[in-house]
Amino acid sequence: MKSIFAAFLSVIAIQAPSAFAQADLAGEWQQPGGADLAVHEEFDDRGGGPEIGDYAGYPINDALRYKAESYSPSWLTEPEHQCIPHPAAYQYHGPGELTFVRDYDPATQLIVAYHVYGSYGNARTIWMDGRPHPPADAPHSFVGFSTGKFEGDKLVVETSHMKASWIRRNGLSISDQATMVEYFLRHDDTLTIVTVVNDPYYLTEPFIRSSDFKQNLRPGLKLGDFGNFVVGGTGPTYYKCFPSEETAQDRRHVPHYLPGHNEFIKEFTEKYAIPPIAARGGAATMYPEFMAMLKQPLPAASNANLDVPRKVPDAAAQSGIHSLHVAGQVWMISGAGGNVTVQVGDEGVLVVDPGREQMAETVIAEIRKIAGDRPIRIIVNTQFDPEHSGANEKVAAGSSKTMQKASMVSYEAAVIRMADAKVPVAGQPNDTFFGDTREMYFNGEPVVAYYTPAANTDNNAFVVFRKSDVISAGDILDATRYPVIHLDQGGTLNGVIDAINRLVDLAVASYREEDGTYIIPGHGHIYNEADVTEYRDMITIVRDRIQDAIKKGMNLEQLKAARLTRDFDGRYGSTQGWTTDMFIEAAYKSLGGK
Amino acid sequence: MRYSSAMKRRLILCVLITCLLTRNALAQQRGAAPQLPQSPRESAQVELIGNWVPLITEDWRWRMVTPPKGNYASVPLNDAGKKLAESWDLAKDEAAGEQCRPYGAAGIMRMPVRVRISWADDNTLKVETDSGQQTRLFNFDKTKQPGGPHTWQGFSSAEWTRPPAARGRGGQVPPPPIGALKVVTRNLRAGYLRKNGVPYSENAIVTEYYDRVSAFGVEYLNITTIVEDPTYLTMAFVTSTNFKKEADASKWNPGPCKTDAPIAAKWPLDQGGR
Numbered sequence: 001m002k003s004i005f006a007a008f009l010s011v012i013a014i015q016a017p018s019a020f021a022q023a024d025l026a027g028e029w030q031q032p033g034g035a036d037l038a039v040h041e042e043f044d045d046r047g048g049g050p051e052i053g054d055y056a057g058y059p060i061n062d063a064l065r066y067k068a069e070s071y072s073p074s075w076l077t078e079p080e081h082q083c084i085p086h087p088a089a090y091q092y093h094g095p096g097e098l099t100f101v102r103d104y105d106p107a108t109q110l111i112v113a114y115h116v117y118g119s120y121g122n123a124r125t126i127w128m129d130g131r132p133h134p135p136a137d138a139p140h141s142f143v144g145f146s147t148g149k150f151e152g153d154k155l156v157v158e159t160s161h162m163k164a165s166w167i168r169r170n171g172l173s174i175s176d177q178a179t180m181v182e183y184f185l186r187h188d189d190t191l192t193i194v195t196v197v198n199d200p201y202y203l204t205e206p207f208i209r210s211s212d213f214k215q216n217l218r219p220g221l222k223l224g225d226f227g228n229f230v231v232g233g234t235g236p237t238y239y240k241c242f243p244s245e246e247t248a249q250d251r252r253h254v255p256h257y258l259p260g261h262n263e264f265i266k267e268f269t270e271k272y273a274i275p276p277i278a279a280r281g282g283a284a285t286m287y288p289e290f291m292a293m294l295k296q297p298l299p300a301a302s303n304a305n306l307d308v309p310r311k312v313p314d315a316a317a318q319s320g321i322h323s324l325h326v327a328g329q330v331w332m333i334s335g336a337g338g339n340v341t342v343q344v345g346d347e348g349v350l351v352v353d354p355g356r357e358q359m360a361e362t363v364i365a366e367i368r369k370i371a372g373d374r375p376i377r378i379i380v381n382t383q384f385d386p387e388h389s390g391a392n393e394k395v396a397a398g399s400s401k402t403m404q405k406a407s408m409v410s411y412e413a414a415v416i417r418m419a420d421a422k423v424p425v426a427g428q429p430n431d432t433f434f435g436d437t438r439e440m441y442f443n444g445e446p447v448v449a450y451y452t453p454a455a456n457t458d459n460n461a462f463v464v465f466r467k468s469d470v471i472s473a474g475d476i477l478d479a480t481r482y483p484v485i486h487l488d489q490g491g492t493l494n495g496v497i498d499a500i501n502r503l504v505d506l507a508v509a510s511y512r513e514e515d516g517t518y519i520i521p522g523h524g525h526i527y528n529e530a531d532v533t534e535y536r537d538m539i540t541i542v543r544d545r546i547q548d549a550i551k552k553g554m555n556l557e558q559l560k561a562a563r564l565t566r567d568f569d570g571r572y573g574s575t576q577g578w579t580t581d582m583f584i585e586a587a588y589k590s591l592g593g594k
Numbered sequence: 595m596r597y598s599s600a601m602k603r604r605l606i607l608c609v610l611i612t613c614l615l616t617r618n619a620l621a622q623q624r625g626a627a628p629q630l631p632q633s634p635r636e637s638a639q640v641e642l643i644g645n646w647v648p649l650i651t652e653d654w655r656w657r658m659v660t661p662p663k664g665n666y667a668s669v670p671l672n673d674a675g676k677k678l679a680e681s682w683d684l685a686k687d688e689a690a691g692e693q694c695r696p697y698g699a700a701g702i703m704r705m706p707v708r709v710r711i712s713w714a715d716d717n718t719l720k721v722e723t724d725s726g727q728q729t730r731l732f733n734f735d736k737t738k739q740p741g742g743p744h745t746w747q748g749f750s751s752a753e754w755t756r757p758p759a760a761r762g763r764g765g766q767v768p769p770p771p772i773g774a775l776k777v778v779t780r781n782l783r784a785g786y787l788r789k790n791g792v793p794y795s796e797n798a799i800v801t802e803y804y805d806r807v808s809a810f811g812v813e814y815l816n817i818t819t820i821v822e823d824p825t826y827l828t829m830a831f832v833t834s835t836n837f838k839k840e841a842d843a844s845k846w847n848p849g850p851c852k853t854d855a856p857i858a859a860k861w862p863l864d865q866g867g868r
Binding site: 209 | 647648649650652653654658659667668669670706707708725755756757772773776803805809810812814818830831832833834835838845847854857858860
């Protein structure tokens with residue numbers, strides 16, 4: 001047999017086709033300037049930070065310009081923002097050093113992933129094993145979800161599931177729907193990382209930039225090691241970044257500038273004698289022919305033909321009914337109207353908001369996939385809304401006529417609203433609460449429903465799974481649109497903001513605003529504290545602008561014409577269903593506008 | 595499991611037949627006739643031919659406008675380099691007919707200039723710019739060496755780089771074109787790294803890597819540029835610049851070397867000369 005084996009080896013040796021060694025990225029990399037961390041490009045960005053109001057060379061749309069002009073650096077003093085890392089779309093543009101580590105499957109000894117550390121960002125994983133990207137409603141993170149493959153010597157990385165975050169440290173940001181393609185190009189001892197970001201909501205063209213690193217054969221300081229950095233020469237101290245009170249501001253205050261009030265915007269153009277037409281950015285400023293436009297005056301401000309994108313279809317909603325494990329004993333089913341939360345354990349199944357009536361059988365089938373034959377014991381409604389509670393009766397009935405029906409829990413006012421809407425009694429909760437909370441110990445964990453007064457309606461509640469560390473928020477939090485405010489059911493904008501702030505208080509991120517408590521919104525992808533805070537900031541800023549407009553005496557039509565929500569309309573606005581105009585009107589009236 | 599002698603012979607025969615058949619198939623793929631050495635043009639590892647426009651998304655206020663004199667932020671100048679940068683005089687350059695100093699090989703790819711790449715012949719890649727109307731020639735012929743007077747574009751030696759074969763006889767099959775272009779330029783006339791007189795000397799050596807990348811349906815060219823200059827730099831100056839492919843030459847706008855007057859910044863600028 002030895003000769004047979006030898007013959008096979010000969011074949012392999014003779015036939016080994018075009019197998020080529022790939023560039024070795026593993027190891028330590030530093031800024032081109034070496035140990036003193038000097039950078040040779042983007043001195044402002046990679047050092048102390050860019051100027052407020054400098055958007056030249058960025059292909060931003062009117063929406064992002066408006067957003068950036070309202071940005072206040074004090075935003076970083078909010079406890080939920082203090083520990084945010086440099087996000088993946090910015091990470092290698094910041095100061096710092098990098099470590100690339102290869103990760104092998106011990107069984108196959110094939111490369112599974114690269115792990116990238118350093119550069120003020122969170123540790124990042126680039127999966128090399130061909131796995132697919134997660135479904136659209138999976139949680140997002142600041143590093144996103146990255147897969148890589150080699151094209152010759154180039155490592156090509158595609159990243160999705162990034163959180164809304166900055167691409168420049170002066171308020172230029174991308175949405176959570178942005179995606180990114182990177183090329184890691186190694187030439188001898190030089191590594192060039194090319195980053196291309198695409199964002200349907202804030203960029204009119206893909207945004208490209210590149211950063212250079214030199215191989216570091218004697219790694220020492222890494223700026224990612226915050227502990228070493230912060231304490232200076234006194235030696236390393238454990239430092240995980242726990243947020244604290246940095247200012248005496250109201251805990252609910254979101255720092256931002258009202259439109260037209262940011263006096264620092266002009267500072268950049270005056271300081272550097274850069275024409276305002278250039279400083280405002282836009283794709284045209286990236287191209288050489290823009291030099292001919294530098295002497296042109298700034299066009300007059302107008303709300304006509306604003307470059308504000310339309311909403312792109314929600315990928316999660318389009319992928320049909322499916323379930324996703326969230327954490328612990330909790331799952332999310334989406335595609336049934338609103339998101340359905342399912343807790344599964346030894347005692348049975350607890351469902352929060354079973355969805356639309358028409359989807360009841362499909363939801364039950366999906367629950368069976370998760371929970372097998374375990375009985376559905378409890379249904380909790382976060383509010384009366386046919387999209388969330390329409391399937392109550394059918395899901396409570398279960399699959400067998402002899403089986404006990406599930407009990408149905410909600411805030412008392414939800415039942416009153418259902419009765420008013422002539423919902424059959426069998427579909428109305430039979431176990432209601434009047435106070436602030438309803439406690440249930442089910443499947444070995446505390447499950448608590450919290451009432452939130454005057455939020456979207458007068459009957460909203462959210463549900464906390466304490467051991468699983470998951471919150472089912474219902475429509476208090478809608479990741480796909482502006483909050484739906486039912487004025488006729490006692491809803492108010494400030495009530496929604498208060499409710500979201502309670503979610504912010506209860507949620508705890510595990511490390512630098514990643515992971516930790518997961519929050520299932522009424523619609524859209526799974527959130528964590530950072531995403532809830534982003535939404536809270538958005539709705540608070542919108543509230544402040546509308547309140548200011550009311551104070552200035554604007555009527556509803558003037559308010560709509562002012563387009564004060566233009567920076568968020570692409571992501572959260574709509575011309576169908578709950579439209580932007582409906583939201584503006586509800587917010588205006590809720591805040592006392594006549 | 596035991597094999598009889600006859601079985602062993604059959605197995606060995608099968609293996610050898612498989613081996614020969616596969617080799618024949620590969621030979622047919624490559625063409626039966628013996629291959630002549632390919633020219634650099636034929637063996638290109640990256641397709642660079644076409645019209646390219648730079649995307650000025652980085653260092654905008656050092657590239658799209660002329661920065662103030664003495665602003666050499668992020669360029670690792672030594673004291674002699676700083677002194678020279680601080681004595682820059684645009685009018686003097688113009689009077690001396692040296693308007694093309696920012697358009698020399700060490701700085702030109704950072705300028706807002708469109709680039710057209712074509713083959714001058716099978717061994718020479720030609721890179722032309724619209725603004726400044728410069729022509730760079732990348733020589734793949736290793737018998738040619740730098741010499742003669744120093745020029746703005748110097749003498750460029752070029753080679754394709756590609757991943758080496760990992761194992762076996764990888765060289766038997768031509769690798770797919772998945773490499774990059776490496777260009778080393780010497781014999782330069784002293785010029786500027788930036789429009790505002792940030793200098794490099796005639797001793798400078800410029801190493802460049804040209805890579806194609808694509809994302810979101812857009813074709814890009816990335817050029818990593820490493821300038822080493824013992825006369826004016828304390829260390830290698832490394833930048834990378836991105837270009838986008840253009841469908842045609844309709845935006846090609848040739849013009850002479852030209853530097854606008856520096857901007858009149860009102861603020862004390864952090865020069866950051868490291």
